[in-house]
Amino acid sequence: MGTAPLIADSVSAAFDERVVLQDVSLTLQPGTLTALVGANGAGKSTLLHLLQGQLSPTSGRVLCDGLPVQRCRDQVALMPQRGRIDWSFPITVREFVDLGSVRSRSYGCCDTEAALQRVGLAALAGRRLDALSGGQQQRALLARALVQPSRVLLLDEPCAAIDPPSRAQLLQLMRQLADAGQTLLVSSHDWGSALDQYDRVIVLDGRVLADGTPDQIRRRLGDQLDPGAHCHD
Amino acid sequence: MTEIDLWLVPLLMALLVGVLCPVTGTLLVTQRRVLQANLISHAVLPGVAVAVAFGLDPAIGGVLSGLLGSLLAERLQRGQSAGQEAVINTVLAGFLGLGVLLIPLLNLRLDLEGLLFGDLLIVDWSDLTRVLVAAAAMGLLLLARYRQLVFLGVDPEGAQASGLPVRSLQLMQSLVTSMVIVSAMAAVGVILVIGLLCAPVLPGLRRVGSLRAAMVQSAGMGLAVSAIGFLLAVPLNLPPGPLIGVVCMALLCLPKLTLQWRPAWTRQ
Numbered sequence: 001m002g003t004a005p006l007i008a009d010s011v012s013a014a015f016d017e018r019v020v021l022q023d024v025s026l027t028l029q030p031g032t033l034t035a036l037v038g039a040n041g042a043g044k045s046t047l048l049h050l051l052q053g054q055l056s057p058t059s060g061r062v063l064c065d066g067l068p069v070q071r072c073r074d075q076v077a078l079m080p081q082r083g084r085i086d087w088s089f090p091i092t093v094r095e096f097v098d099l100g101s102v103r104s105r106s107y108g109c110c111d112t113e114a115a116l117q118r119v120g121l122a123a124l125a126g127r128r129l130d131a132l133s134g135g136q137q138q139r140a141l142l143a144r145a146l147v148q149p150s151r152v153l154l155l156d157e158p159c160a161a162i163d164p165p166s167r168a169q170l171l172q173l174m175r176q177l178a179d180a181g182q183t184l185l186v187s188s189h190d191w192g193s194a195l196d197q198y199d200r201v202i203v204l205d206g207r208v209l210a211d212g213t214p215d216q217i218r219r220r221l222g223d224q225l226d227p228g229a230h231c232h233d
Numbered sequence: 234m235t236e237i238d239l240w241l242v243p244l245l246m247a248l249l250v251g252v253l254c255p256v257t258g259t260l261l262v263t264q265r266r267v268l269q270a271n272l273i274s275h276a277v278l279p280g281v282a283v284a285v286a287f288g289l290d291p292a293i294g295g296v297l298s299g300l301l302g303s304l305l306a307e308r309l310q311r312g313q314s315a316g317q318e319a320v321i322n323t324v325l326a327g328f329l330g331l332g333v334l335l336i337p338l339l340n341l342r343l344d345l346e347g348l349l350f351g352d353l354l355i356v357d358w359s360d361l362t363r364v365l366v367a368a369a370a371m372g373l374l375l376l377a378r379y380r381q382l383v384f385l386g387v388d389p390e391g392a393q394a395s396g397l398p399v400r401s402l403q404l405m406q407s408l409v410t411s412m413v414i415v416s417a418m419a420a421v422g423v424i425l426v427i428g429l430l431c432a433p434v435l436p437g438l439r440r441v442g443s444l445r446a447a448m449v450q451s452a453g454m455g456l457a458v459s460a461i462g463f464l465l466a467v468p469l470n471l472p473p474g475p476l477i478g479v480v481c482m483a484l485l486c487l488p489k490l491t492l493q494w495r496p497a498w499t500r501q
Contacts, residue, residue, distance in 0.1 A: 054394050078394045089263055089387040090438060090447045099384045103395055128442055129387075148395070 005030055005151050005183055006051060006069070006076065011060035013046050020046045022207045023060070028152060028185060033178035035195060036187040038204035044187040045081070047204065048154045051185070052078040064152075074103070077150035079141050081157045087130045093140050094125040100147030115143040119173060135166020142173065152183045159188060171197055242361060243353045244463060247473060249364045250420045250429065251459025255451035257371060257413045258430035260406065263386040263444060268318060269303060270430055272325045273407065274414045274423045276302025278332025281348065281418075286339040292363050292415045299411035302328045351422035351474035353463065360419040367416040370409045375448075378402060383444050425478040432481035433458055436488065458484060 006028040013021040021043045028034060036044050049055040051062055053069035053076065062069040064076060077100075098112045116122045119139040124132060132140060138158055145153055155174070159167045175197060178184050186198075195201050195214040203210040203217060210220050261270045280298020281291040306324040310317045336343050344352070375382070381402055384392040393399045417426045433454035434447070441447045462477030469476075 049394075052394055073396050078391075080388065080391050080394070084390045085388050086263075086265075086386065088439075089383075090441045090444055091383065091387055092442045095383070095443060096387065099380065099387070099391075100395075102380050102384055102392075103397065126442075144391075 005065060006185075007063045008047070008051060009061050009063065011047075011050055011057040011062060013043070013050060013055065014058050020206065021050070021057075024204070024208055025060075026202060026208065026211065028183050030151070030183050031178055031181045032183060032199045033174055033197070034185045034200045034202060035198040036185055036202050036204060037195075038187075038189065038209075040189050042189070042205045044189070044204055045156055048078060048156050048185070048187060051152075052076050052154055054078070074148070075150050076152045076154065077145040077148040079145040079153065079155040079158060082134070082138060082141065082161060085137075085141070087137060089129065091129050092125065093121055093127055093129055093132065096129050096140055097121075097125075097143040097147060100144040101149075112143075112147055115146040118146060119143040120169070133163075133166070135162040135169065138162055138166065138170060139173070142170070146177075152185070153177065155184065155186045157187055157189070242358060243356055243473070246356045246361055246364065246420050247353055247459040247463040247477070248456055249361070249368065250417045251433075251455040251457075251477075252452045253364060253368050253371065253413055254417055254426060254429040255433035255455035256448045257410055258434045259444065259448045259451045260382060260386070261410065262431060262434045262438070263447070264382075264389075266406075267427070267431055268321050269306070269407070270410055270414070271427050272306055272321050272328075273299040273303050273411050274426050275325045275332075276328035277411065277415055277418065277423055278348065279328055279335055281415075282332055282335035282339060282341060282343065285341055285343060286335075292412075295415035295418065296408070296411045298328070299414060300407055303407045303411070347422070348418060349422045349424045350472070351418065351420050351425060353420050353466075353473040356419045360416075363416040363419075367409070367412040370412050374405060374409050378405070379445070382406070386444065421474040421477055425474050428478045428481035429455060429458070432484050435485060454484070 008024055008026050011021060011024045012019065024047060036047065038044050046055065050057055051069065053062065053073045064072040069076060094112060094116065097115055100115070101112070113122070116125050119142055121136060121139055121143060124136065129137065129140065142155070142158065145155075158170055162170070171194065174184055174186060178199070195217065198214060201210070201212065201214050201217045202208060203221065210217050212220065258267075258270075261267050277295035277299040280294035280296070280301070282294075283298075284291045284294025302324055306321045309320045309324065313320060333345070335341070336345060347355075381392070381397050384395070384397060385399060385402055389399065414423065414426050417429065421429055434451045436454060437450040438447055441450055458480045459477055462480045463473045465471070465480075466473035466476050
């Protein structure tokens with residue numbers, strides 16, 4: 001792995017003249033698990049879409065290995081919010097995960113079968129997607145992202161609307177991926193004790209309010225921290 | 234036209250349209266683009282009128298006009314977070330109105346009723362050829378872009394994020410949908426075609442494990458619907474197009490009625 005696969009440099013974004021992000025800078029280091037926390041409407045999803053190259057900033061730039069991110073979008077995979085998926089679509093889990101390789105003959109960290117094994121869905125690969133539980137569906141989404149030949153994984157609210165054991169399982173998986181060298185940025189509007197599971201926490205509210213290790217964030221923001229759960233309690 | 238042509242061509246037409254429309258409809262239903270297909274089916278009318286006025290093949294005018302309606306609605310929908318269905322329906326009404334107005338304005342001798350509701354009994358080999366061309370276009374699209382169409386259906390935003398050419402995919406699909414609708418016009422008309430696009434898709438959609446399987450089961454169902462409509466039309470001496478429309482609705486209603494009227498002892 002090279003250094004700093006993804007950099008946001010003074011990025012701003014606005015929709016219909018409403019400023020959503022202002023002057024946001026961050027550098028994601030390889031092999032790290034970073035939490036992007038903030039309230040609803042703080043600009044987390046917008047930032048993830050900018051980092052993936054799907055949106056263009058009104059000012060600033062996003063670089064991937066020193067190049068504009070639009071030129072290396074294959075390197076950055078985005079796991080969307082579950083609400084964006086049509087779960088009732090007639091498709092098996094295996095075919096859904098395999099869509100991660102739709103633009104490339106090569107695979108990311110693993111091929112479809114290995115990705116299914118990695119997220120613990122190999123036994124359910126032949127089932128219809130809507131026959132899975134919410135937590136299993138989130139793992140299928142993660143497996144699809146793993147099949148993409150990317151070095152950076154951006155996960156938009158992966159722990160939303162799933163039960164605590166599934167959240168714990170998902171967080172463990174993300175930890176394993178980071179330990180294996182993948183770079184992960186995970187957004188959530190919930191935050192609490194599970195912040196300790198992350199290497200780094202970025203607090204966002206239109207701009208970066210705080211950026212550091214979980215301990216540094218606690219010391220800095222102290223009382224402002226929501227006692228609710230992040231990825232698990 | 235020989236005696237065989239008199240029955241064989243309409244029957245073949247009914248069966249081919251009965252297969253092609255539901256296959257196209259499976260894509261539209263799973264991508265939630267049925268309203269757009271309804272718009273295309275109504276928007277073909279001005280193009281047909283203009284093509285006839287200039288002595289061109291009405292199918293070419295119809296396809297272009299349907300595509301134009303679809304593009305216009307898409308353009309007007311941009312930046313509208315609400316009221317997208319209203320935009321589609323307004324464009325639909327506008328194109329239909331324009332088509333109806335063009336017929337007297339251009340002094341055309343067009344069978345408007347036949348265009349709107351179809352007339353299977355007067356179709357000829359050229360109509361059959363149009364269906365075969367539309368079927369070939371659909372076959373090519375599926376062969377070349379099947380996985381991308383699946384991605385577009387299950388996760389349109391993810392497809393875009395993956396760098397798939399979503400816009401050109403949708404354009405290709407609109408073009409093929411226009412071709413299918415125009416080719417089916419002679420059999421069931423631009424109004425009734427929507428029934429054949431949708432109804433055969435729905436009964437088995439929840440049971441199948443892939444888009445491919447959904448298309449196969451829809452095609453089988455559409456074939457049965459068309460055959461029943463056509464075969465009922467002969468003894469009843471009724472037009473086959475509207476009958477096929479009624480059979481489509483019955484296809485949706487029957488399973489629900491059967492469930493409600495089950496004998497008490499089977500309702501455990």
